[in-house]
Amino acid sequence: MAYKGVAVTGMGILSAAGMSPAENYAALLAGRSGISTIENFETIHNRLPTGEIKMTNATLADLLGLPLVNDYSRTAMLGVMAAKAALADAGLPDTADCRTGLVSASSVGGMDTDEKHHFDYFNNPALLRYVGSRDIGNVTHKIAEALGITGFATTISTACSSSANAVMLGARLIRSGRLDRVVVGGTDALSKFTVNGFRTLMILSDQLCQPFDNDRTGLNLGEAAAYLVLESDDMVQRRGCRVLARVAGYANANDAFHQTASSDNGEGAYLAMSQALAVAGLQPADISYINVHGTATPNNDLTEGRALLRIYGDTPLPPFSSTKPFTGHTLAAAAAVEAVYSILALQNDVVFPNLNFATPMADLGTSPAIQLLHTRINHVLSNSFGFGGNCSTLIFSKV
Amino acid sequence: MMKRVYVTGLSCISAQPTFGAGLDTEWRFQPECNVLETIHPVYKSFLPAAALRRMSKVIRMGVTSANAALADAGVSMPDAIIIGTGMGCGEDSDKFLEAIVANGEEMLTPTAFIQSTHNTVGAQVAVGIGCKGYNLTYVNGAVSFESALLDAQMTIAEGNAHTILTGGIDELTKHSADLFRHSGLIKLGGDYTEVLHSKSGGTVFGEGAAFAVLSDSPGKSPYAEVADVWMTAVLQPQAVAGAVSDFLTANGLTPADIDAVVLGIDGDVQYDGYYSQTATDLFAETPQVYYKHLCGEFNTAQAFGFWAACHMLHTNEIPPVMVINHLPQRELNHILLYNQYNGIDHSLILLKACRNTP
Amino acid sequence: MEDLKLELKKNIITVLNLEDLKPEDIDDNAPIFGDGLGLDSIDALELIVMFSKEYGIKLTDPKEGKKIFISINTMADYITAHRTV
Known part of the structure; x- marks a missing residue:
C-alpha cells in the first residue's frame, strides 16, 4: 500500500513573526517581518538585524507559571510554551491515552543561560541550579515533563537542519508502529554564543537579509520554537480529530564536503530532495511550493539554487521562497518553523513572498516568488541544511 | 521478515587500553582518581595533519575510533552514520565562550565555534570518508548512544541501509x-573501588569513544546480534522490574534466559538502588556484570558497556574484573544491558550471541 | 621586509595551529591555499582576524582576503602598504 503520510494534528509556534500559527500567518500575509534588534541581553551586536521574540525571560516564566527561582533556560521556556500550544491545538488535554513520545531539537540548548553564569558557578552556590542548562537533553526533559510524556524522549542536534530530522524521526517512529503519537520540533533561543559565532564566520548581514538576491550579504539570526503533533491513523480515527496535513516525504543526506561550506553543485541538498520525493512517491512537478532553506549567505543560496535546478532539469520550477526574512534564521528551530509555514501554505492555498528581494542572481537563472500568491497547493517541499553537511528535506501534503 | 542487526566491527577509546584490543587487555586501575585519565592512541598516526590541527579531544577520539570500527568490520563506506553524544564538543564550546568574555565579543576567531556544534564528529567522519548517506547526531543525556542504536536498528529494518556506523562519544573538559x-x-x-557497593553520592567520571559497525548480514565472524533497544525518560525504581519483564517478553524471553546482565552501576548511592533492586528482583541467579569502575561515568558510558558485552558474546567469556556476583558462568547466549543516569534516561539493550553464525 | 615575512610565517603557524611546520618550510612565493599549505575558507577567516589583531588591518568582506592571502609575498606587500600598527 502506498504511504500516504503521517498525520499532523496540531502545531505550535513562537517566533519573531508571531506567538501562534494565526499570528505568524497574519504576518506572512501582510509581508510583515519580525526582524528587529537585540534588546533582551547585553551585546555589542545590538544593532544587527535579528529576529528576537519580544518577551523577556521574566514574562515567559510568568506565562508558564514557573516559580521566581527556577532552572529554565530561555530555550527551554520557548520550547515548553510552543510544545504545549501544539498539544492544545491537537485538542489534547494530556498524553496518557496512548504511547506518546517526544523528539526535540536544539543546536545549543540552554547556552543562553550557561553563558551568563559560566564563570560564576564556583563563587555563587545559588547558580548551581543552572549547571544542567548546557546539556541539550535537559531542555527536552523539561518539555517532556510539561507535556506529561514519561516514555520515549530524545533530542537531535544536527545544527541548522536539526528539527527537520526530528519531524523525520517522529514520522518513522509512528510508521514503524513503535509509537502512536510523537510531538516533534525544535527550540533555540538567541545567545551571545551563536551571535558571535556566526559573526566570526562573517555571514551575519548588517542589512535585512535578502535570500536568493544577487547582492545578498548574509543571514539574520533569529530565535524560535515550533512543534508539531504527529499521530498514527489509528489514533486519528479513534479520536476523530482533524488532520492539518500529512508528512508525506522526508530524507537526510550528507554533503560530505566541508564542515561549513556546501559543495559547488549542492550534492547533499540534491540527494535529500530526490530521496524525499522518492519516499513521498512524488515527481518534482507534483510540488506546488518550495520553502527553501535560503539563509541569504552567498554560499547557501547559490548551491541550493543549483541543486534545485538539478532536481527539476527541464521541468519548470514551482514558486519558491525563503521565509527567513520574516523570522531570521532560527537554527535548530528553523525547519519546524518552516514546517508550520508549509502547513499554513497547504491549508490556505498560498505561497508566501520572499521579502527584500531585488536582483536575480546572475549565475543562477531563476528567482523566488516575491509577491503573495494565491494558488492551489497540494504538496510543499521544505529544505533545511546545516553545518557538517547535514541536509534534510521534508514534504508536506494536503489532507 | 524482520531484518537482523549484526555487530561486525568494534572500537573503543577509553580509560583502559581498549583501542585495538578486546577484553583480554591489561586492565588499568587508577587509585585515588575521581576522574579517570583516558589512554589516547597517537592520533598523528591515524588522522591527516591538516584535519588534526583543528580537532579537540572529543573529535580526535571520535573520528579515530569511528575509523577503527569501520576497519575492524572491513567496511570502507557505511550507508549511514548515527552518533550519540551527551555533551558534544565541550572543549570548543568552553574555548569560544571564554574568548567571548575575555575579548568583549571582539576579535574572535571562528574555528572553536565551528567545531563546537554537536554534530561535528559525525560530520568529520562523513567528510573524511566521503559518506553522503543518512547522518544524525543524538544528544539526550544517558540515552544519546541508545537513541543512535535504536535509529540504526530502525534504518536497517526499513531497508534503507546495509551497514551503519554508530557510536557514543563524550569528553570531560577541565571546566x-x-x-x-x-x-x-x-x-x-x-x-574506582567505590563504584560497587557505594555509600556516597556522586560518581567517578570518565570519557570515551566507542563505535560499532552494524550490518544486516553477519559477515564472517560477527561479534553479536542487536536484538532490541528500549528507552524511557522517566521510570520509578519499583517499575523497573516490570519494564524489564515486558521488554524481555516482547522478545520472547524471560529473565531466566539472560546469561549475564550488564548494569550501569556508577557508585552514586542515590541512584544505584535502581540496579540493586533490578538485580535482586529479576537476576539474583544470573551472572551480574559492571564496568563503570573501568571507564568512569559519562553520558555515553553504555557504549563502553555495549562494546564489552559484544566482546563477551563473541568470546563466551566474562572478564573477572567485571563480575559482581560469583556464580558459575553459563554459556553466553543472551546479554541484557540496563543503564540510567541520575534517575532519568533509562535504557535496555538486548544482545544475542552469534558465535555459530553463519 | 624579511623580518616581516618571518614574523608573518610565525603568526600563521600559531593561529592556524600548523605545529609540524617551521617558518623556513614555507616558500615566500608558494600558494598558501589549495595545493600549497592546504588551507581552506575557515583559515582565511582566521587570517582576517590575525590581520586585524597584529597589523590593524580590517577586512570586512571575506572576498577581499582572496586577493591578499595568495602567498607570503602578497600578504607582506599588503601589510606594508596598509598596516596601521
Whole structure:
C-alpha cells in the first residue's frame, strides 16, 4: 500500500513573526517581518538585524507559571510554551491515552543561560541550579515533563537542519508502529554564543537579509520554537480529530564536503530532495511550493539554487521562497518553523513572498516568488541544511 | 521478515587500553582518581595533519575510533552514520565562550565555534570518508548512544541501509570536571573501588569513544546480534522490574534466559538502588556484570558497556574484573544491558550471541 | 621586509595551529591555499582576524582576503602598504 503520510494534528509556534500559527500567518500575509534588534541581553551586536521574540525571560516564566527561582533556560521556556500550544491545538488535554513520545531539537540548548553564569558557578552556590542548562537533553526533559510524556524522549542536534530530522524521526517512529503519537520540533533561543559565532564566520548581514538576491550579504539570526503533533491513523480515527496535513516525504543526506561550506553543485541538498520525493512517491512537478532553506549567505543560496535546478532539469520550477526574512534564521528551530509555514501554505492555498528581494542572481537563472500568491497547493517541499553537511528535506501534503 | 542487526566491527577509546584490543587487555586501575585519565592512541598516526590541527579531544577520539570500527568490520563506506553524544564538543564550546568574555565579543576567531556544534564528529567522519548517506547526531543525556542504536536498528529494518556506523562519544573538559566536582556530580575524593557497593553520592567520571559497525548480514565472524533497544525518560525504581519483564517478553524471553546482565552501576548511592533492586528482583541467579569502575561515568558510558558485552558474546567469556556476583558462568547466549543516569534516561539493550553464525 | 615575512610565517603557524611546520618550510612565493599549505575558507577567516589583531588591518568582506592571502609575498606587500600598527 502506498504511504500516504503521517498525520499532523496540531502545531505550535513562537517566533519573531508571531506567538501562534494565526499570528505568524497574519504576518506572512501582510509581508510583515519580525526582524528587529537585540534588546533582551547585553551585546555589542545590538544593532544587527535579528529576529528576537519580544518577551523577556521574566514574562515567559510568568506565562508558564514557573516559580521566581527556577532552572529554565530561555530555550527551554520557548520550547515548553510552543510544545504545549501544539498539544492544545491537537485538542489534547494530556498524553496518557496512548504511547506518546517526544523528539526535540536544539543546536545549543540552554547556552543562553550557561553563558551568563559560566564563570560564576564556583563563587555563587545559588547558580548551581543552572549547571544542567548546557546539556541539550535537559531542555527536552523539561518539555517532556510539561507535556506529561514519561516514555520515549530524545533530542537531535544536527545544527541548522536539526528539527527537520526530528519531524523525520517522529514520522518513522509512528510508521514503524513503535509509537502512536510523537510531538516533534525544535527550540533555540538567541545567545551571545551563536551571535558571535556566526559573526566570526562573517555571514551575519548588517542589512535585512535578502535570500536568493544577487547582492545578498548574509543571514539574520533569529530565535524560535515550533512543534508539531504527529499521530498514527489509528489514533486519528479513534479520536476523530482533524488532520492539518500529512508528512508525506522526508530524507537526510550528507554533503560530505566541508564542515561549513556546501559543495559547488549542492550534492547533499540534491540527494535529500530526490530521496524525499522518492519516499513521498512524488515527481518534482507534483510540488506546488518550495520553502527553501535560503539563509541569504552567498554560499547557501547559490548551491541550493543549483541543486534545485538539478532536481527539476527541464521541468519548470514551482514558486519558491525563503521565509527567513520574516523570522531570521532560527537554527535548530528553523525547519519546524518552516514546517508550520508549509502547513499554513497547504491549508490556505498560498505561497508566501520572499521579502527584500531585488536582483536575480546572475549565475543562477531563476528567482523566488516575491509577491503573495494565491494558488492551489497540494504538496510543499521544505529544505533545511546545516553545518557538517547535514541536509534534510521534508514534504508536506494536503489532507 | 524482520531484518537482523549484526555487530561486525568494534572500537573503543577509553580509560583502559581498549583501542585495538578486546577484553583480554591489561586492565588499568587508577587509585585515588575521581576522574579517570583516558589512554589516547597517537592520533598523528591515524588522522591527516591538516584535519588534526583543528580537532579537540572529543573529535580526535571520535573520528579515530569511528575509523577503527569501520576497519575492524572491513567496511570502507557505511550507508549511514548515527552518533550519540551527551555533551558534544565541550572543549570548543568552553574555548569560544571564554574568548567571548575575555575579548568583549571582539576579535574572535571562528574555528572553536565551528567545531563546537554537536554534530561535528559525525560530520568529520562523513567528510573524511566521503559518506553522503543518512547522518544524525543524538544528544539526550544517558540515552544519546541508545537513541543512535535504536535509529540504526530502525534504518536497517526499513531497508534503507546495509551497514551503519554508530557510536557514543563524550569528553570531560577541565571546566566540566571542576564544575561537576563543585556540584557533587563527581565524588569528593574516592576512586574506582567505590563504584560497587557505594555509600556516597556522586560518581567517578570518565570519557570515551566507542563505535560499532552494524550490518544486516553477519559477515564472517560477527561479534553479536542487536536484538532490541528500549528507552524511557522517566521510570520509578519499583517499575523497573516490570519494564524489564515486558521488554524481555516482547522478545520472547524471560529473565531466566539472560546469561549475564550488564548494569550501569556508577557508585552514586542515590541512584544505584535502581540496579540493586533490578538485580535482586529479576537476576539474583544470573551472572551480574559492571564496568563503570573501568571507564568512569559519562553520558555515553553504555557504549563502553555495549562494546564489552559484544566482546563477551563473541568470546563466551566474562572478564573477572567485571563480575559482581560469583556464580558459575553459563554459556553466553543472551546479554541484557540496563543503564540510567541520575534517575532519568533509562535504557535496555538486548544482545544475542552469534558465535555459530553463519 | 624579511623580518616581516618571518614574523608573518610565525603568526600563521600559531593561529592556524600548523605545529609540524617551521617558518623556513614555507616558500615566500608558494600558494598558501589549495595545493600549497592546504588551507581552506575557515583559515582565511582566521587570517582576517590575525590581520586585524597584529597589523590593524580590517577586512570586512571575506572576498577581499582572496586577493591578499595568495602567498607570503602578497600578504607582506599588503601589510606594508596598509598596516596601521
